[in-house]
Amino acid sequence: MPSLKDLKNRIESVKSTRKITKAMQMVAAAKLRRAQESAEEARPYAERFNAVMADLAASVGGSDSAPKLLRGTGSDQVHLLVVMTAERGLCGGFNSNIAKLARNHAQRLQAEGKTVKILTVGKKGRDAIKRDVGELFVGHVDLSNVKRLSYADAQGIAKQVLTSFDAGEFDVATIFYSKFVNVVTQVPTAQQIIPAKFETAEEPSATALYDYEPSEEAILAELLPKGVATAIFSALLENGASEQGARMSAMDNATRNAGDMIDKLTIEYNRSRQAVITNELIEIISGAEAL
């Protein structure tokens, strides 16, 4: 049975924990709004871009002259997994969900006899999968000093990926990130970026009518590397929103749990206090009776 003083200390410490989680929740809520805004602002670009690329890819894709980024290298022996997670923890299952998806993917590929290389973005994911597949790491991108994600950050990662693709270091690249659905739902997603895949429009729109300046091939060759950067950028933004959403709901839960715990401890504290008073009374009364 803890003493009254112990209980009081416990209550105080849970109260200050609740203050911290409450503050983190509010900070996450504010950041979430910003992250969602930037994800929404980036959407028109990505949508237009993918539409144009899908048209182009549909008209050029079949031929042998198509760029490697679209056609692939002709084999799928070496896979590069780009695992994008947060730089910070305390955001529920966010990091571990992405890590789990990437780890399973890597192990399945290995079981099929493929070679797997892993590039990590974000410290937490790196730590999470280090134990199982750490020997496959080929690089790490540190974004912990980045306050607000910009396209340049995505370009940096894309450049790293493209350089190693040009050097023939891998055949297929897949990015892992969390898609933001709403505050309580984030879906860990794997998306193949090299060779590029585009959702083709359901009906062939007015595509055949376009004139291309310079040629279709030249435009495609110029745009494909940008497509990689665009895909990475939207993944980073989705990830940013998901991270804040996950943190917000995790901290909301934590705050509520702390509240429950305070209630429970307070009841226990009052009970013991009353027990002590009752005891004292009994002692006084029985002392008086004995006289």
Added chain:
Amino acid sequence: MADTMQFDLVSPERRLASLPVSAVRLPGAEGEMTAMPGHAPVITTLRPGVLRIESPEGTSEFVVTGGFAELGGESMSVLAEKAVPLSEMTRAHLDELIEDARTAHEAAKAAPEVEQNLVDEAAKLLADMEALGDHMSL
């Protein structure tokens, strides 16, 4: 024929403009071109330059550093890699861009296995950037 068409200027980070326009002059890969409503559908890449938008409410100008434009008869979208309103463009900002282009050019020249056309491209980019500075009379 309508006298305006829908115009969108978007960069990866945000949407910069979305309005009905009567004419747009853009720095296409194969020369400046002006697009007006009813233009034949074209997809073109852009080189660094000034994008001039004429709308019923007046004209506005943006500096773009590359990207591509998609023209349909009734609508037009420009997907710029980086776009800055001309009024916000400063010499320092431009110098930064020129510096980037120069570094890229040097890197292309220095790398032995790079094909010649890449070096040319980098040189062209550099020249375009410098021409842009003259154009803006900064």
